[in-house]
Amino acid sequence: MDEVMTKGIDEKFCSECGSVIKVKAEICPKCGVRQLPVPNSINLGTLAPNGKSKIAAALFAFFLGWLGGHKFYLGQIGLGILYLLFFWTGIPAIVGFIEAILFLVMQDEEFNRKYGQ
Incomplete structure (x- = not known):
C-alpha cells in the first residue's frame, strides 16, 4: 500500500x-x-538578531522619517525625540528620505552590526 x-x-x-x-x-x-x-514569494530580507528588518526600517524612514519613526523602531529613542522636536523645520524629512535610501543599499551584515544588538 x-x-x-x-x-x-x-x-x-x-x-x-x-x-x-x-x-x-x-x-x-x-x-x-x-x-x-x-x-x-517576496524576499523581504533577513532579520537582525534582535528581530529588526532593514526593509521595515527603510519604510519607516521613507514614510515616517519626518517624525523619526525609523529611529524609534531601531531603538534610538533620543534621536527619535530630536526628530520630533524639529519636524516643523523639514530637515528631519530630508534626512529621513536619505536614510531610507541608505537602508535600502546597506548590506545585511552592516545593518546587523549597526542595529542588530
Missing part, C-alpha cells in the same frame, strides 16, 4: 523526486536536484 506523504507548513515537495524537504532548501538532500524558487 502506498504511504501518504504529508508536509508541514515549513516544508515542500522536491520538484524531481517528490521527497518532503524544507521550503528554504535550494537543493534536495535526497536526489541533489536544485529547486526552483517558490512562485509569488
Whole structure:
C-alpha cells in the first residue's frame, strides 16, 4: 500500500523526486536536484538578531522619517525625540528620505552590526 506523504507548513515537495524537504532548501538532500524558487514569494530580507528588518526600517524612514519613526523602531529613542522636536523645520524629512535610501543599499551584515544588538 502506498504511504501518504504529508508536509508541514515549513516544508515542500522536491520538484524531481517528490521527497518532503524544507521550503528554504535550494537543493534536495535526497536526489541533489536544485529547486526552483517558490512562485509569488517576496524576499523581504533577513532579520537582525534582535528581530529588526532593514526593509521595515527603510519604510519607516521613507514614510515616517519626518517624525523619526525609523529611529524609534531601531531603538534610538533620543534621536527619535530630536526628530520630533524639529519636524516643523523639514530637515528631519530630508534626512529621513536619505536614510531610507541608505537602508535600502546597506548590506545585511552592516545593518546587523549597526542595529542588530
